[in-house]
Amino acid sequence: MAEVLTAAQMRRIEESAIASGAVTGATLMERAGQGVVDAILAHWPELNHSEDAGSGMAGEGAVPTGLPLRAVVLCGPGNNGGDGFVIARLLKRKGWAVEVFLFGDPLRLTGDAKLNYTRWCALGSVQSDLDLIDRFADAGLEADLFVDAIFGTGLTRALPDRLADLLGKVAGCRTVRTVAVDIASGICTDSGRMLQPADPQPAVSKASFDLTVTFHRAKRGHLSQEGALASGHLAIVDIGLDLAHQTLRRKLAVPSLEDACLGSISHWVGQTDDANPAFDVPLAGVLAKDAFGHKFRHGHALVFSGETCKTGAARLAARGALRIGAGLVTLAVPGNALSEVAAQVTAIMIAPVSGSGDALNLLQDSRLNALCIGPGLGVALARSLVPIALKQTRAVRRSVVLDADALTAFAAAPDDLFALLHSNCVLTPHFGEFTRLFPDLAQKLVARPTHGPAYSRYDAVCEAADRAGCVVLLKGPDTVIASPEGQVSVNAALFENQAPWLATAGSGDVLAGFITGLMARGVPAMRAAEMGVWLHAQCGRNLGPGLIAEDLPEELPHVFRSILS
Ligand SMILES: NC(=O)C1=CN([C@@H]2O[C@H](COP(=O)(O)OP(=O)(O)OC[C@H]3O[C@@H](n4cnc5c(N)ncnc54)[C@H](OP(=O)(O)O)[C@@H]3O)[C@@H](O)[C@H]2O)[C@@H](O)CC1
């Protein structure tokens, strides 16, 4: 899985590379600017060719024969602005007509940003911020390309109003290609939240870019909240920091050095990078069943069903567990729902469970190695069943997925639940359920983010996992998963990977079943949650419009086949 960094981690790697003498800040900035230009031309190949772009350009170094391509580069006062000056220079050298604006005082530029400002000034002018907005309205909206190099990882507070307005104006203009350097200005790199002014009155821009070009690794904010929406297509360019990163990672292996070096690094489920080239989410070893194996070698999942007329959710979960490869799946069904469930299932077995005694007896069977409790269960039933199941399984640390009503049942006393959990448990709340169990964390997530780094979904889920003592998976287009040991992953079902059709009744029940089935197959909790959520989104993408929850388990064989082929 690809690594996803915070701003501090990125800075730490950059500083370490510079301190080692392997590279200078100026070289990194040059590579960053070049990387952005390359990514722009790769994303919009028509900008390479005069005839397609209608500009009369004939490639690098050529003198424009017709109308040159036009870029507007808006630079900020820090190194993100420095990257912007490099980009302006490189485009100008390619024959583009480039207009550069600076938000800030040129006399206050320092270091590599100042160096590249000076280099740009030998080629063209820089418009001061005073006439920024008026000039932009005339110039930028008619340009072929708009480059946002205002703020990157150094953003500490909300955009000034006029910048927010300006970016909103650009985003609203469909004729100009828009690219954000490193991250869309205004977005907090660590949380993906748009920083807001303390005064709630001014409207804050919700600018969404066509392309974001970031350096070395994706940052947390690209994959979560408004940052995911603002980024557009995300390109990650190599600027030669791998060696410094590896050196730090080796130090990370020494726990006492961890905080001083990098802190824990989060992961992007299903993505690869140079450090992790293997596509390792749906492990072939899990999907494959050995030729001489029998069904009990692949685990036995038990899903607790609700009472009559409320059995659909558990049946969806059970079907998910079976399709994902559990050797056997049993539904524990209250007496009044037996005929209803029996009429609906075939390969899935049924165990009548009418009361705590039956549940306890059933749970004595040690072959039942993964439980799913909560979908459609009803809050009252969940409140009595969850302690029985968890107390009975605590000694053996049997795998348990708790979803829906099993979470809501503890809204009044979350600590009662946390006291029962162990490291082989997975909680799968949506934000409403998360709020019931972790109201203080949810409150921090909805509070107005005025300063960076803002409190993030990553922070909230890590704290929740630590408090609960088990894996917590917060559902959404940006699903975040954390373990009590501090591992954190994100599955971003956005842009090329978007699966909005998953927003349909019952799809979360199927996800709970997927994770239960994987745990029945012996996959550890954190891994099962990561794999389950990735496969779930993959099924959603394959199915597309028209998807209903029943389709999701049935799509798994196609997803598996495409992975194994
Ligand atoms: N790390 C790397 O490896 C590499 C990094 N590179 C590039 O460097 C970028 C990071 O540069 P950076 O640290 O200079 O921060 P940046 O985002 O330019 O902003 C800082 C300036 O903005 C100001 N400021 C902040 N918020 C503000 C607001 N709301 N309103 C007004 N002002 C505000 C802040 O002022 P202050 O908060 O101190 O008042 C400060 O002056 C990174 O994103 C990437 O593009 C690449 O060149 C190569 C490799």
Ligand SMILES: Nc1ncnc2c1ncn2[C@@H]1O[C@H](COP(=O)(O)OP(=O)(O)O)[C@@H](O)[C@H]1O
């Ligand atoms: N817009 C979206 N893009 C991607 N996934 C989504 C989106 N909306 C919802 N989902 C996913 O669909 C599932 C919905 O689960 P949940 O809210 O528990 O619904 P239900 O209780 O009806 O099953 C979750 O896995 C969630 O991550």
Ligand SMILES: [K+]
């Ligand atoms: K930017």
